[in-house]
Amino acid sequence: MEQEITSKINSYLTFKLGDEEFAAHVGKVLNILEMTKITQVPKAPDYLKGVINLRGAVLPVIDARIKFGMPEAEYTTNTCIIVLDIDLDGDSVHVGAIVDSVQAVLEIDNNQIMPLPTLGSRYKSEFIIGMSKVDEKFIIILNMDAVFSIDEITALKVNAEMNADSADVEKVE
Amino acid sequence: MDSFKKKFIEEASELIDKLEVTLLELEKNPDDPTQIQQVFRVMHTLKGNSSMFGFDLIDKFTHNLETVYDLIRNNQLPLTPQVLNVTLASIDHLKAMLDEGNYDDPDFLTTHNGLIAKIDQLINPDKPNEEKKSEVKDEHDPDAVIHTYYIMFEPRQDIFRNGTNPLYLLDELAGLGQSKVFAHFNRVPLLDSINPDYCYVYWEAIIATEQAVNAINDVFLFVESESTLEIQKIADLNLLSDTKFVEEVTQLSNVQKDIGYVAVQKLAGQAAARLNKQKSEVVKRERIGFRDKSTASIRVSSDKLDSLMNLVSELVTTQARLSLFAEENNVPGLGPIVENVQKLSRQLRDIAFSIVLIPIENLFGRFQRLVRDLSLELKKDVEFLTEGADTELDKTIIENLSDPLMHILRNSLDHGIEEAGIRVASGKPTKGKIALIAFYSGASVIIQISDDGAGIDPEVIREKAIQKGIITPERKMSKKEILDLVFLPGFSTAKKVTDVSGRGVGMDVVKKKIAEIRGEVDIDSEVGMGTTITIKLPLTLSIIDGLLVSINKTAYVIPLAAIDKIYAIEKAKIYSAFNNLVTLDGKQISFFSLRKEFNLSPSDEELEQVVVVNYEDNCVGLVVDFVIGEYQAVLKPLGKHYKNHDVFSGATILGDGTVALVMDSNKIIKEFAKIQTIKVK
Numbered sequence: 001m002e003q004e005i006t007s008k009i010n011s012y013l014t015f016k017l018g019d020e021e022f023a024a025h026v027g028k029v030l031n032i033l034e035m036t037k038i039t040q041v042p043k044a045p046d047y048l049k050g051v052i053n054l055r056g057a058v059l060p061v062i063d064a065r066i067k068f069g070m071p072e073a074e075y076t077t078n079t080c081i082i083v084l085d086i087d088l089d090g091d092s093v094h095v096g097a098i099v100d101s102v103q104a105v106l107e108i109d110n111n112q113i114m115p116l117p118t119l120g121s122r123y124k125s126e127f128i129i130g131m132s133k134v135d136e137k138f139i140i141i142l143n144m145d146a147v148f149s150i151d152e153i154t155a156l157k158v159n160a161e162m163n164a165d166s167a168d169v170e171k172v173e
Numbered sequence: 174m175d176s177f178k179k180k181f182i183e184e185a186s187e188l189i190d191k192l193e194v195t196l197l198e199l200e201k202n203p204d205d206p207t208q209i210q211q212v213f214r215v216m217h218t219l220k221g222n223s224s225m226f227g228f229d230l231i232d233k234f235t236h237n238l239e240t241v242y243d244l245i246r247n248n249q250l251p252l253t254p255q256v257l258n259v260t261l262a263s264i265d266h267l268k269a270m271l272d273e274g275n276y277d278d279p280d281f282l283t284t285h286n287g288l289i290a291k292i293d294q295l296i297n298p299d300k301p302n303e304e305k306k307s308e309v310k311d312e313h314d315p316d317a318v319i320h321t322y323y324i325m326f327e328p329r330q331d332i333f334r335n336g337t338n339p340l341y342l343l344d345e346l347a348g349l350g351q352s353k354v355f356a357h358f359n360r361v362p363l364l365d366s367i368n369p370d371y372c373y374v375y376w377e378a379i380i381a382t383e384q385a386v387n388a389i390n391d392v393f394l395f396v397e398s399e400s401t402l403e404i405q406k407i408a409d410l411n412l413l414s415d416t417k418f419v420e421e422v423t424q425l426s427n428v429q430k431d432i433g434y435v436a437v438q439k440l441a442g443q444a445a446a447r448l449n450k451q452k453s454e455v456v457k458r459e460r461i462g463f464r465d466k467s468t469a470s471i472r473v474s475s476d477k478l479d480s481l482m483n484l485v486s487e488l489v490t491t492q493a494r495l496s497l498f499a500e501e502n503n504v505p506g507l508g509p510i511v512e513n514v515q516k517l518s519r520q521l522r523d524i525a526f527s528i529v530l531i532p533i534e535n536l537f538g539r540f541q542r543l544v545r546d547l548s549l550e551l552k553k554d555v556e557f558l559t560e561g562a563d564t565e566l567d568k569t570i571i572e573n574l575s576d577p578l579m580h581i582l583r584n585s586l587d588h589g590i591e592e593a594g595i596r597v598a599s600g601k602p603t604k605g606k607i608a609l610i611a612f613y614s615g616a617s618v619i620i621q622i623s624d625d626g627a628g629i630d631p632e633v634i635r636e637k638a639i640q641k642g643i644i645t646p647e648r649k650m651s652k653k654e655i656l657d658l659v660f661l662p663g664f665s666t667a668k669k670v671t672d673v674s675g676r677g678v679g680m681d682v683v684k685k686k687i688a689e690i691r692g693e694v695d696i697d698s699e700v701g702m703g704t705t706i707t708i709k710l711p712l713t714l715s716i717i718d719g720l721l722v723s724i725n726k727t728a729y730v731i732p733l734a735a736i737d738k739i740y741a742i743e744k745a746k747i748y749s750a751f752n753n754l755v756t757l758d759g760k761q762i763s764f765f766s767l768r769k770e771f772n773l774s775p776s777d778e779e780l781e782q783v784v785v786v787n788y789e790d791n792c793v794g795l796v797v798d799f800v801i802g803e804y805q806a807v808l809k810p811l812g813k814h815y816k817n818h819d820v821f822s823g824a825t826i827l828g829d830g831t832v833a834l835v836m837d838s839n840k841i842i843k844e845f846a847k848i849q850t851i852k853v854k
Contacts, residue, residue: 039832042771
């Protein structure tokens, strides 16, 4: 029931990483927090920034920039932690994602979501649901479950040599 | 209704487990009447419950089983091993019966009918006395059918002429049941006017009997025409069992010439009321007794317990925050209150945690059965001893312990205990011995499984490890290190793969499973003497007493249970130490600087502190910036994203709201030691 309702909602939360704007379905977003003190976990991968206290629970926090293979940036007053509800092998797992800034909640109709260009895409298709043009800007709608899964860095952008491979796959599809 | 069924199944499983344990006891002492009684009682309860909840199949099945044990306890049937085998098989079947989904399974039906036939055969080896059984049945409720009658027997004066002796009639009457007869002599005239042929006496009698009123009439059948007879039923119970009634009637008969039906009836009414009340009191008392038993242990859904635990955890966290607040803000009068809250929450925590602890008993019972069946299958005579069945552990731990323990026991039976011939040859008693012992040791519980079997030859292990390429031939290892090799994946020393064990998926899985519940496994073996496997487990999984330490302004918790001593040490000593060894109290202790291991820069302070923790049989120092103090850490999982970082068993939230990581001192040392050996290589 709940699932059905949330999937019918066409609201997306947009956020910025560097110059690019991304969107996540609001059904995946639980909360937006200001940047707080993060307790580092030694010897963990870089993108796993540590853990924070979310109202008595321990929440792992991921730096979205590092996870997406972008250069790390200084945290500013705009830096936020988006608390996400990720589906991980059938379990619902909460995780925080550090983003440069949160922009807005937009209504995007399903028919406004365009598939990625099949050729020459800079992004791996499994992480992206599609793109949408809002106010002359392109927003990339992310598949949050895939992006924030446990795997090591899921470089969002395709490497040069991998480009050919994934293009092949897409052609087959 | 479904929830009732669920409850029934829960209860029935427990009863079946209990039955199994008792039967195994009975197998050891077949003549113990209390055990037979116990078996009978449990079966009876099971039967009653199942018929109440509509499990007719179980009801019928246990009824037959119950009959067998009824015969046994009445010494009408010997308790043979065959009976026990059939009963144990039936118990397995009963377990299957609890799942109604099984009922259509053809295999289930075959077993069912087969067992019923077997049980029938036990009851009637040569079709004997059905009626004996029914006799026994009748004894069950002697009270229900007894009625009390009032009889007024007034013979005619000339009754003697026919040769009738009224006293014989009264004797006959008394034979019907319990009776109280009052003879009335008030009509006897003075001696000078007496006619010796006349009967002047008349009687009143109160009789309590199971017989119908006709039986009483029959007694007086031949004198009916020569006497006045009045027979009245006064109550549907045994009034004569009420002493007050008897007293009252007797008194009445003493003061009055005759009691009379009306008076008796009046008294009877009172007595009946009294008796009924008593009876209901007995019932009530029984019920209260029952309730007393049930308050001794009540069923609570584990969901409720989980939320209780969570709340207690939150409370402990909040209390820590309160303590901190009181420390920082010197509010007059707050200190004692905070101290009190701390004391109370500590007590509450301890009680809440003891609630979720359950005795390991049930698990042990299951293993009794396993060992019995296996020893029959392997044709090895084994004595299985358990000790410390009342040792309590967290429910989740016990649940997760079942498989590893089963595996170890199988190994002991299959590989440990030798064939009888070999045992005799090596001067051991033919009967092997396996002991399963549980006991408390500080904040942990130790479970030991030891056998007096062949033991493990370190040389065989070594060769095998070399053969499998796990170690190199020139590698020098202590005996303990060699024995620890059996915990590596794919390592099995069994010469033949049997049905029971030896597939090499053994000890590594055991170790992994036990590590999952924060436990440790240790193996010790002496060739020819036997093997002992020791499992060390934490009492609970969710709160630990810890030591709060600071490293680079971040707080960490080290479990207090592992900590031996704390020393202050000069920084220079650590960074100049050769081979990571320091001398503390005259002992050489290897240490790890956590700053260094966590890839942090050396601290600016001149003095650091070494927390010495027990690691396996050694002491290892962990160097931290400084020790903050003791702390009750409510363990919170780090989440799936950190599942590969098991050097931290979780995190806890401190009074100021920040998160502190809880170290798993054993894993952390193991991890660092591994890195170090690689570096040395």
